[in-house]
Amino acid sequence: MSNLSYANGGNGAWQTFLAQVDRVAPYLSEDLADYVDTLKRPKRALIVDVPIIMDDGSIQHFEGYRVQHNLSRGPGKGGIRYHPDVELNEVMALAAWMTIKTAVLNLPFGGAKGGVRVDPRKLSARELERLTRRFTSEIAHIIGPQKDIPAPDVGTNPNVMGWMMDTYSSGQGYTVTGVVTGKPVHLGGSLGRVKATGRGVYITGCQVAEKLSLNIENAKVSIQGFGNVGSEAANLFYLSNAKIVCIQDHTGTIFNASGIELNALHAYIEQYQGVAGFEGAERIDNEAFWDVETDIIIPAALEGQITVARAHRLKAKMVLEGANGPTYPEADDILNERGIMIVPDVICNAGGVTVSYFEWVQDMASYFWSEAEINDRLDKLMVQAVEDVWTCANSNGCTLRTAAYILACERILKARKERGIFPG
Numbered sequence: 001m002s003n004l005s006y007a008n009g010g011n012g013a014w015q016t017f018l019a020q021v022d023r024v025a026p027y028l029s030e031d032l033a034d035y036v037d038t039l040k041r042p043k044r045a046l047i048v049d050v051p052i053i054m055d056d057g058s059i060q061h062f063e064g065y066r067v068q069h070n071l072s073r074g075p076g077k078g079g080i081r082y083h084p085d086v087e088l089n090e091v092m093a094l095a096a097w098m099t100i101k102t103a104v105l106n107l108p109f110g111g112a113k114g115g116v117r118v119d120p121r122k123l124s125a126r127e128l129e130r131l132t133r134r135f136t137s138e139i140a141h142i143i144g145p146q147k148d149i150p151a152p153d154v155g156t157n158p159n160v161m162g163w164m165m166d167t168y169s170s171g172q173g174y175t176v177t178g179v180v181t182g183k184p185v186h187l188g189g190s191l192g193r194v195k196a197t198g199r200g201v202y203i204t205g206c207q208v209a210e211k212l213s214l215n216i217e218n219a220k221v222s223i224q225g226f227g228n229v230g231s232e233a234a235n236l237f238y239l240s241n242a243k244i245v246c247i248q249d250h251t252g253t254i255f256n257a258s259g260i261e262l263n264a265l266h267a268y269i270e271q272y273q274g275v276a277g278f279e280g281a282e283r284i285d286n287e288a289f290w291d292v293e294t295d296i297i298i299p300a301a302l303e304g305q306i307t308v309a310r311a312h313r314l315k316a317k318m319v320l321e322g323a324n325g326p327t328y329p330e331a332d333d334i335l336n337e338r339g340i341m342i343v344p345d346v347i348c349n350a351g352g353v354t355v356s357y358f359e360w361v362q363d364m365a366s367y368f369w370s371e372a373e374i375n376d377r378l379d380k381l382m383v384q385a386v387e388d389v390w391t392c393a394n395s396n397g398c399t400l401r402t403a404a405y406i407l408a409c410e411r412i413l414k415a416r417k418e419r420g421i422f423p424g
């Protein structure tokens with residue numbers, strides 16, 4: 001029986017995470033299984049009120065969060081999301097997935113996440129800056145280069161990170177570059193960070209495709225979400241001569257069976273801020289995205305996209321989880337039964353946090369690496385992580401997701417066990 005107020009019921013992202021933990025528990029050694037409950041409750045969750053003065057002089061209040069799910073392996077790490085649907089249940093799950101992600105990649109971090117329940121598209125640039133600065137000052141006492149290091153996520157970008165760094169630094173009285181990652185390069189950011197998540201999706205996707213003897217050249221690729229992650233993954237698959245047949249973003253869904261010409265699409269988006277209306281493809285219904293004949297499908301937007309019903313309909317051979325938590329546990333089972341390979345979020349989209357780690361290391365050393373060095377180190381770490389997960393899946397006869405959770409939970413819970421429970 002659980003004594004937690006937030007553990008039971010619902011179909012939210014946190015419940016998805018709990019189901020994933022339950023699936024891995026039977027694979028853990030008995031001494032570690034004793035500690036599994038650690039993962040089912042966030043270490044620390046902060047809810048803050050973020051009042052700001054709007055451009056018209058009125059005052060508006062927004063709800064903000066920072067959740068530190070687990071700090072057993074090091075400082076918290078994870079992005080800040082600005083989205084109108086942000087809520088505690090979601091931020092808890094996103095923080096928990098960061099715990100797993102940093103552990104699978106063996107980065108010396110725990111997992112955290114934050115967010116503000118706001119539609120950033122509806123704010124002016126000045127309002128966005130005020131919101132960011134107030135939110136940062138509200139969470140300043142629990143973040144820091146050795147405590148918890150935010151980064152961009154859905155709805156935030158390097159500029160927002162620059163404001164966060166500046167606000168935190170003002171409070172400290174000196175410049176603290178290492179408090180956030182994903183900053184603009186001239187403010188202590190890292191080369192290669194912006195493209196890192198999409199690059200990781202491509203690297204892990206190609207590696208698993210090779211194991212399945214799926215040729216990337218001429219492979220059909222469909223992508224949901226054309227932001228930082230989806231667009232860079234699309235670019236790299238396109239450069240490998242894959243056919244990008246379908247793209248969905250917040251404006252609609254476009255389809256072209258012989259492949260969308262990406263250079264023309266980027267030029268169009270520059271002008272119209274979305275894919276809808278692009279003349280080099282046909283507009284289809286949003287729901288039809290899930291029926292498209294494709295080899296690779298990349299959910300690169302929000303969680304909870306691949307439902308049971310959609311899992312039955314998918315035509316793809318491979319799902320690359322660019323987004324965090326896009327697949328419900330029951331849908332996972334269906335895809336698995338249908339022989340559709342999932343490269344799970346906790347490895348597939350880990351390129352971003354991996355280069356965030358490099359950024360943090362560079363900030364600490366005040367010594368910066370070349371982009372070639374960064375990409376080279378990123379590729380090596382990701383390839384190794386996929387190899388480890390693949391081997392673990394084969395030896396346990398389980399999915400790549402469960403294997404990733406086995407490797408991660410062994411590292412997290414071993415750290416928890418060795419640190420001991422205070423006061424003992």
Ligand code: GLU
Nearest residue numbers: 078079151153352353356
């Ligand atoms: N928001 C990204 C993620 O979900 C990056 C986090 C980071 O760089 O800390 O992995």
